[in-house]
Amino acid sequence: MPVEEQQPVASVWTRPQRRREQPALSRAQIVAVALELLDTEGIEALSMRKLGARLDAGATSLYRHVANKDELLELVVDEVYGQIEVPDIWGRDWRTAVTGCAGSARAVLLRHPWVASVLGQVGLSYLGPNVMRLNERMLALFEAAGFDLPEADRALGTVMAYVIGTATTEAAWLTTLTRSGRTEQEWLNTLRPAAIEATKPYPRLHALATAEQQAEEEREDAFHYGLARVLDGLAARLA
Template identity: 30%
Template structure:
């Protein structure tokens, strides 16, 4: 009977508690029950990040995390209400790995580029995190908000109009998340690349530009990301306040 209650609770978390207005950052953390083994939010986060790094988002369940922590699932539920809470905590921990500069430099563009590149490296170290936006939950953890504050203040210092601030922020956000998700998931073998390029060559009459520019074979992710970021920042520079 206890197993069914735990399973039902996890299955329902996405449709009820996980979609409620409140989330883990808007609720106080709960202490240990009397007589329970010590379990802290820090331990839960550390174990969750390790589990996600090792096995990916698909394998994360409250039961699996409880096993890794060597506690009962009911003990884990005392500290975090849903799997979404666990993911929110784990994602925010990633943003805490690389501290945001305490001050801006003389070049807002350099500040933005440095932050975006650090963001990309954090996502590449933990590629499962790039799938988080599909969960339709905003990131409002303290570490992420510190990054966002630095980014948006740098955009305003660069002269971007306030009514363009959020669109610019989302453009940069999507560049990081989209690029890292693609790089992490699109891992073609040399043989797959060769066959794909041969196919494009055979279809050159239909797709001459695609066939001629190594669409499949080009895996210089660093170059593509850097040039894409330049495009975005150059475009934003044309919309600064005069």
């Protein structure tokens, strides 16, 4: 099919927006309520019908802004990415700045645990304005470190893959905890006797199982350990 005849990929970012005088609902209102619904009830609860009920609006009002639930998710995911902070490179070294951004991204993903489960399903989410601003500023950090633009792009992808992968596992774990009604430390203390018994034939695992652990601190330390090793590898490339 000739290029001029190809249909654009379906996405809220590629579809021409309808213009209306003083619409009853704004896109910002829809996104804010959808985000609240997702945070409180999870991805399974999201539907255009349920969202319309929360907004006290009919489906027609919603469809003036989004064609379907997939487009709605693109908007909400971009809104979440807008909460990630990218420190200014000036006055600090690149590793400190990247570590700050990675920590902010992890905190945002854990604050909205449903996001990790849909990142591969939200169409052209990378075209959202918040995602593009985030990527632009992160690329600037890696360029300031000494990477040329193509390798800065690879470095950015590597760091974000680590952050998203780690946060996905953490988000799933924290969601399980929320459903159980227990705190993280309570769950760990409940499992510990069984883990100690099960690992007796395995001295290395047993040593780890019998060590005193503070659950939240362990996750925090593990995240920063892995991130530091990723940045060590990138620093070696610069050297």
